[in-house]
Amino acid sequence: MAVVTLERISKRYPGGDELAVDDVTFTVSDGEFMVLLGPSGCGKSTTLRMVAGLEAVSSGTLAIDGVVMNNVPAKDRDIAMVFQSYALYPHMTAKDNMAFGLKRRRMPTAERERRVAEVAEMLDLTPYLGRKPHALSGGQRQRVALGRAIVRDPKVFLFDEPLSNLDAALRVSTRNELIKLHQRLGATMIYVTHDQVEAMTMGTRICIMNKGRLVQVGPPLEVYRDPADTFVARFLGNPPMNLLEAAMLDGPAVHVGESTMPLPPRINPSRLPRAGGRITFGIRPEDLYEHPPADITGRTAPLPVRVTSVEPLGAETLLLVVPDSTEQEIVARVDRNSTARPGDRVVLGLDTSAAHLFDSDSGVTLDRH
């Protein structure tokens, strides 16, 4: 049972003017896999390190299971952390590395040995226990680092981009192992990454941060579907959401390029700008169709474009297109059988029900939540 609560947490480094973490509030429920996602420098690692007790909290309240942890040293918080560089003690064997945290906590030798052996078995590390880190492969080191955290049986696991030093294939398989591990241990985990695929696949919830502030928290698909602002819209999804400059029309419509789009259904009309005002129109690439399927034809609006580039990916094809009367290049994810060629003029179908509107200045969504 471990609930981590951050309430109005801020962090200022000595001598720095900007806040590294600015008024962040969220709660990680028991057994939840919370992913902190954001570009580098967004404050997610700092937040994690504050939870770990490696950085002082400048203001706000950090609690684990309701106990305020602000001034509790790292070693007394009953957390375990896996580092990006693994941070294995280079002068100790894999076994000693795993056992060391237990030794520090004065666990009896027999019990310690048993736990280490058990975890090593679980992670397929048994043959390598006698080796020092430099004699292990990257994946093995990663597993030792993981094992070092698991043997401790902590209340909370903290991961700081633990997969970023692995090659692509290993990253995928380790990702799956981590998911299984989470299911098996049922422990509370906080996981920092800048990789949206990891976030989407692993997280029970995702917590997206930008420039030190928390932007949006929610289950992966919800965040994907309803981004809180243009930052989230572009950060999640590959290729990212297309954002087009648009103008508000008098009626309940916006003008994009030469097309007039009806307002999406979820919109909060009270926050719309007045007619003639600027607005940002967002549409994901998969919501642009070369040949709209029958079930959504009623919701589509035509968008005449010029094709500038075609990228066949096998399972699908990406069209890079420029809508008429605009100079913005956008991406459409279309059927793999598309015959479009660069220079072609086509009319794409745009699923108006999937479109988003954002405030042009602040980037905040105009959707109703």
Add this chain to the structure above:
Amino acid sequence: MTAITATSENGVRTSAFARLREALRGDDALTTAWGAVIVFVTPALLTYAAFTAYPVIRTFWNSVHIIRPGGRTEFVGLDHYVELFSNDDIFFRAVSNTLTWAGVAPLIDVGVGLLLALCLYAKVPFARVFRVAWFTPVLISYVVVAILWMWIYNYDWGVANMLLRSVGLQEWQQTWIGHPDTALWSLIFAHAWKWAGFNMVVCLAAIHALPREVLEAAELDNCGWFQKLIFIIVPMIRPTLVNLLILAFIGKMRVFDLVWIMTGGGPMWSTETVSTYVYKRAFEWNTFDLGYPSTVAAIWFIVVLCCVLGLTWLFRQRDRLEY
């Protein structure tokens, strides 16, 4: 803008006092790291204060006094400085000798070292033996080097004159360290004997650390070894060479042992260096005054400071121009 607003909203204190307190807390989150800092640096700082900082300050204090044994100290203001600049030919001789040495020797040391390193890099046979033979002098103490080279320079049976005789150049025989024209150069030569191996090893390490691709690319560009040396290797290990030059320069500014044992600064002050002069005036002259030699030391302190700042500035400037 937003940050500041947010700060006040969040009630984070931004007063100078709060900043200071935050700073004192260090990056260790939860305990006051200041205690650890003090424990860790105090021994070093105490040693530094007692045996480096205090003596430096005291040197300046000394330099405006006459200091005789038995605590008989007399304040003389800037008299020593006036005397030094108006009436001390030996000091200027010593400065000029030292600067000559410090100016010339680094080029010899580093140049020879670089050439030797290139020879070894060219993968000659017996490279290991060569390296050992060339590096060994580095490890030998100056006292031994000095005695050894006094014998090598011996007029009657030293190696230098013996070699000249054996190739029929009797008239070139010299009292190498006994004549003002040759003494300083003979010492520089002996000094270079000791240090060339050091520079060789450092250059070799630097060359080995160069990315192989660049040298291969140069080969594809049809560079001969000489062009490769001039256009590729030397520019690429330039930081190392600069380091070595500065290191050698500093080393020559402090040279004492070799001179002291081999010539004692003679003949006719031709090998007098600032170190030997300070030592002589403090511990050999029959004046028993520690004040004047401290003045020499104080002036030299300033000279060295200027030289090093100048060198640093010079090389930094070049770097900026290049990149």
Add this chain to the structure above:
Amino acid sequence: MRQTRSWIAAAALAGATLTGAAVPAQAERELTLWSHWADHETKVAFVEKAARELESRHADVTVKITWYQKNPLYAALQSALRAGQGPDIFYLDPDRTEYIDNGLLLALDDLVNWANVFGWARSAWQHDGKTWGFPLEASTVEWYYNRGLLAQLGYEVGPPHFQLSQADFRALVEKATSEGITPIVQGVGDRPYPGAYVTHELLLKKLGKDDYGKLLSGGLSFKDPRVLEVFGYVEDLVKAGAYPKSFSTLKLGESHYYFHTKPGGVVFPIGSWYTSRAFNPPDKGGQPDDFPLGMMNGPAMDDGACNACKTNNVAGSFVVNAATAHPELAGEFLNILATPEYGNLWLSTVLVQTGIKADTSKITGPYSDYFKTLEAVNENAEYFFGTPLQFFKGKCRETFEQVMNTGFPAGLVDAGTATDMMNDGCFTG
């Protein structure tokens, strides 16, 4: 925990300082003596004998003697005395008057039985009406020569003056050079004075005692015509190749070997303590058993005011540290030396003159002939007391060491420059 550690560190540092400060408690009296002559076995034996005698008189006294070479001894003394850690008794040459000026020495007038010391020797240590040193060793500047080589070159010297004329001596130098023989053996590799012997002895003969004394004390210019004449004469000798090629690096010990063994030379002007090295077995650096040693006086200068003049000086002496804890013991030690028995012992073993009253006629053994020659050569001598180093201080001394001892005799500066530099450093008149 952390506090404890910093406390321990502080304590360790303090402890380190304290152990350094702690002076070992002494139950017994120890008399310390630092002396030159580490290599001079006969002198070492002489001093050790006196030390053992003092120890045998007092059960609680030990005498701890440290033997040095001269230069390291002076370096050690300068720093140790300043540090207040000097020995009770130490070796000093009488030219080191700065020790007196700085109050580092104890006046010996009431401590030593001066009745057994020659007055001229005592006077070498008398300043401000007090006597500061015990004149153990005395010496005259002698011109030793190789009788065989001199005869081979067609010259001889004999009574009453044992002296060549100025012109003959120059001719001797030129002849020796032409035959590939080094005329005057001298080396200044490790001593600040031997190179100046010839010039200064000749200056003394030319000027006479009074004017020479003025010259040394800054009262007479080096541009005096008589001085210039002597400098010119010596410059001619130098140009004629009087000195060995290796002059400037040849050490004192090496120059002995050069003179009597290899490659050999005609004349070797040096203090009469020549014997303390030369009368050792050949494998200890002594002269060969059959070496034809002769003694002459320096050449008579034309119009010389005092051609019988030569330098006599007190050399190695013992002084007492002003800060000594055992002045009475130190006095007793010196008084053991100040007896005719010890004077004779010194003469017959060390074979150098001494300030202690003794009787050379009592010397017997293999070197009695040497003392007879020494007496004959000095029979008509008039002595000037003191070497240039005893007069020159500070920059003047430094100039003397570099110019008179090295630069001028090595031919590095001419007579005009040399006298200019000497005036610059020494002339006050």
Add this chain to the structure above:
Amino acid sequence: MRDILSARFLARTGLLAILALYTFYSAGPFLWIASMSLRTTSEISANAYALPETLHWEKYIEAWTGSNYGAYFWNSTIVVVSAVLALTIIGAMAAHCLARYRFPGNRVVLFVIFSTLIFPPQITIISLFQSLVEYQLYDTLLGLTLVYIAIQLPLTVYILEGFFARIPQDLYDAAKVDGYSHWEIFWKITMPVGMPAIATTVILNFINLWNEFLYAVVLITDESNRTLPLGVQKFMGDQLEDIGMISTGLMIAIVPVIVVYAFFSEKLIQGMTAGAVK
């Protein structure tokens, strides 16, 4: 083709000849002194360059027993070993602190310590002498040891700080999470992980201090406190230039260094060159 080969061969031979010549120059003096160390002075004065006819090994015993070499070796060992030990600990503590803790003045402290690296010893030698006299440490091995610590401290801190700063911060965070105290982090992480750099400074300090002369000359006077370089200098007697025996004495001083070199050549070169290669 043949011509090219032979030209290359010639160039190669020429290069080798030059190298052999240089080797003769750099190693020749050692061989000369080694051969003289086994000959008597009278043999040497007959011919300074002949090879020893009979090997006078007994001269080594004579040189050792006839001088105070045993004491000099012992003094040098005490002073150098304790100075190097203290340097390693004090220097590593300071370097660890400067590399790991952010505190106001951190860079200032590092700069101040480092800047003394460039200053020649003659600047402080006089006042250091005065200070040691006042601290009652003049002419004591303890005093010399403390001075040795002080003169090598800047270089030690400089090298170690550079290395320690490159140890990943994660390792320290992991240690903190594992519950290490400040002192344990230093002792159990920094020291073992920093071992290569520490070995480097140990070797460097050892060689430098073993050969140190100037401070020893000024700060030591008593025969019983002399270190090896002073002892070697003392071998230069002035009664007689006993070249044969001096050679033997010099060899006794050289041989240990050569032996150490033979065993630790790689590490040693690494140590001597530390900090010079960027």
